Amino acid sequence: MITVLRAGPLTTVQDLGRPGYAHLGVPRAGALDGPALRRANRLVGNVPEAAGLETTLLGCKLRFEEAATVAITGAVVTLKLDRQPVEGPVVRVPAGGVLEVGRAVRGVRSYLAVAGGIAVEPVLGSRSTDTLAGLGPERLTDGMTLPVGSQPDGSEPGGDIADPASPDVPGGELVLGIRLGPRDDWFEGRGLFVSAYAISPMSNRVGARLAGTALTRTRAGELLSEGVVLGAVQVPADGQPIIFLADHPTTGGYPVIGVVDDVTPLAQARPGTTVRFRDLD
Structure with missing residues (x-):
């Protein structure tokens, strides 16, 4: 389980969305920056469609009740583990560790993937929060808990971790x-x-x-x-x-x-x- 200590102004659970329901009045939803979420999932060994967290500008602060491997992509942010600065995009968090995703210094939205994925109950095949239709899990609030799934057998973190920002955040006009x-x-x-x-x-x-x-x-x-x-x-x-x-x-x-x-x-x-x-x- 993950305990939310500081939710930030708009942190939501997102995966790649729920396509195929527009005829029922249901939009796709899903991560606004899909490539960033896919990359975070790849870095922790998840399938691309696993659910993670999308933060907005001011990040969030989480306590991990069990040891976890986490990746943060998207907006450029500062990271702290148990109040000490750490380098991303991949962070190994010990049991009881507190990870703080700081203010975005470039870009807007960061994506946090944890090995095993965020295992909230899916709605119409997706775990995404739809802020307009009100489908999916509630946006994060202080004190709530999030379940973490089991990492598939044989999966391991992988991918290029040299530069967490360059693939995700365009610059200029x-x-x-x-x-x-x-x-x-x-x-x-x-x-x-x-x-x-x-x-x-x-x-x-x-x-x-x-x-x-x-x-x-x-x-x-x-x-x-x-x-x-x-x-x-x-x-x-x-x-x-x-x-x-x-x-x-x-x-x-x-x-x-x-x-x-x-x-x-x-x-x-x-x-x-x-x-x-x-x-x-």
Whole structure:
């Protein structure tokens, strides 16, 4: 078992999500930075889809009731074991040891995998917390406990541990590839590609809100609700785009101007980060 001593502002259990249920109104959810979670699992010998913890900006503090092998990837953080600084990404924690994942100094979200995985009860085949639909385990709170599964026989930690940050945290301006449609004809010209946008502090696991030059609509009125997907760029009445992330709704009534091909970099993009779009068509 793991006891949560400090949960942090938003720490959740995440795996690779629950695809295949959008027709029931259930989004995929799952880790925002899937490659970082996969890497953490590989480093402790887990299968890629094992559940770990996703922290946000301020980390968390955990006590391990039994000895454990832990890996931390994603955002660059400081680590302390029993109040002493340690180097990651792989940490061997003794029974009763307290591991503190500190404030992110680069990036936003860190991923903590423990050998055996976080063994909370799955919902629709996934252990992910869906912050919009309310499915899966509750977000972590101080004092709660988390079960740890058994490591598969014959599995051992592996993978490159030389640089825990470089594969996971992009730097500088983000350029996101996008395919226009289905409602790009509701907007003037190619305004989406002219201006730079900034990530808004109002962003969360549901969507990355952008702030910049408002897109101008050429059509009045509203749409009936339509299906939306991961990476859909929805444009509400204020003209400021929203890029849907893992916990997005499965339908929406605002026009979707296009779909971003890979939203992974947004998992580590801090508020104020500059975003530009590149036309993939």
